[in-house]
Amino acid sequence: MQRCDHCPVRHQAVCGAMEESQLKRLAQIAHRRRIPAGQTIISDTTPVDFFANIISGAVKLTKTMPDGRQQIVGLLFPPDFLGRAYSSSNPYTAEAAADTEICTFPNTAFERLAGEYPGLQHRLFQHTLDELDAARDWMLLLGRKTATEKVASFLYMLARRSAMVGCKHFGASEVVSFELPLTRADMADYLGLTIETVSRQLTKLKTSHVIRLGSNRLVEVPDLQRLARVAGQGD
Amino acid sequence: MQRCDHCPVRHQAVCGAMEESQLKRLAQIAHRRRIPAGQTIISDTTPVDFFANIISGAVKLTKTMPDGRQQIVGLLFPPDFLGRAYSSSNPYTAEAAADTEICTFPNTAFERLAGEYPGLQHRLFQHTLDELDAARDWMLLLGRKTATEKVASFLYMLARRSAMVGCKHFGASEVVSFELPLTRADMADYLGLTIETVSRQLTKLKTSHVIRLGSNRLVEVPDLQRLARVAGQGD
C-alpha cells in the first residue's frame, strides 16, 4: 500500500485525474517496484497483467527482428504510463534503460477503476494520443532525416524536456544542460543508426560548437534555436 | 442525412459499436463527401472541425519538413477513422491518395455522442491503440529494414489485407493479387525511400519471382510465406 501524497508524479501521471477518495482505492491496489538498468519489465512473448506509472528513471520499448536488428519504438520517462489497455498481449518489449522505479497496478483492478471513473479512462486515451503523435514524429525522423539531424533531434527533444521541468521561459537563450538517459547503443537503436555513427555525429556537433560534452553523458546546449535548426526543425 | 443501413462499412467502422437508436442520432449529423485523388482533406495549418469514416478509397497522413522532405505517417483504408479526438489542431496533413468517399461528423456533436455512449469512446480508443501499434511496426521498418525488405513489407501488408477481405484461410498457398493503392512517389514517402529505389526493388522482386507485375499497379503474390521472409517477417 502506497502513500500517493508523497508521490513525485502524483499530479502529472494518469492518477492526476483522480480525487482524494478515488486515489485511496487506487493506492490500495498499487505496488512499487525498483527495476535495475537493463532488466526486462515486459516481454513480447509473455502476457502482461499490470499497468504502471514511471516514477523515476527511463523505460525503452523495443521491437526486435528475428536476426537481432532492434528498434526502440518508444521511450518513457516520469510521469509516463506503461502498459497497453484492454489487451493482455504486448507487441513489444519494455526494458529499463536506467535504474527505474515504477508504480504498478493489477490489470483487472485498474480497468475496473477506469470503468467507474471516466476521467481516468479519458486521461489514458489522451496519453495514447500523445504517444501516437510522438511515434509519428519519430517516423519522420527515421524515414527522412540525416544522421546529424537524427542525433540533433534527439538532443533537442531532451533539451526541451529539461528546459520544461526547469520551468524556464522557452526560447530564452540560456545554456540548457542535461544528462543523456541512454547509452550510445540505445541511442543508435532509437535513431535507426549504428553506435559508431552516433558517436561520430556527437563529436561533429561538439566540434561545430552546437553542443558541449562534459563527461560522456553530460550535454550542454548553448543555443537551443541553433540546435533546432541543425535538427531540421528550425522555422 | 444518411441511411446507415446501406453503408458498406456499417459494422466494421466505429459506428459498429452503436445500436439502432443511437445510430439514428449519428446519421442525423453525418454527411458524406467525395474527395478526388490528390485533394487535401485536413491541413496541419488549419483547425479541424470534423471526424470522418473512410467509406472507400485511401487516405494518407503526411508530415513535411521545411525543405520539402515528406514522410507518410499513416495510411487509412475503409473502415478506418480519420481525425484526432479532443484536439482541434492536427499535427499532420490528410490527403486523398485515391478517389475517396468519407462520412463526416461535426466535431462537437460527435464528442457529445461519445460522452453519452461509452461504447463509442471505447471503440475510438481501441482504434487509436491499433494505430499506435501500426506506427510502431512502421518505425521498425523505417529504422532497421533494407530497401528490399521495406518494399516487400509493404506488399506483404497489402497482400494480407486483400487476403483478409477475401476471407480465405490465411497461409494457404494460393495466389494473392491486389492493386497498389499508391503511386511510386507515395510508396517512397511511406517507406522512407526514393521513387527510383522503390521502382528498382519492385523489378528486383519481379525478376526473382517473389511477385508478378501485371500492369504498373497490379501485383500477384504466388507465395505469401516467401514474401514474408523477404520482408524480414518470416519465422
Add this chain to the structure above:
DNA sequence: CGACATGTTGAACCTCATCAACCGACGTGG
C-alpha cells in the same frame, strides 16, 4: 591487475540517393 563494458576513431566497402535520360499514356491546343 586483468576482464569487461562503454565509447571513440580510422579505413574500406556498400547501399541507396542523386542526376539524367528515356518510355508510354494521356490530354490539349494549334
Add this chain to the structure above:
DNA sequence: CCACGTCGGTTGATGAGGTTCAACATGTCG
C-alpha cells in the same frame, strides 16, 4: 491529326552518407 507538354514509371551512371570491421581508449569492478 499531330506536335507538345505533362505525368507516372523505368533504367543507368555516379557518388555521398552510413555501415562494417577493426583497433584503441577509458572507466569500472571483481
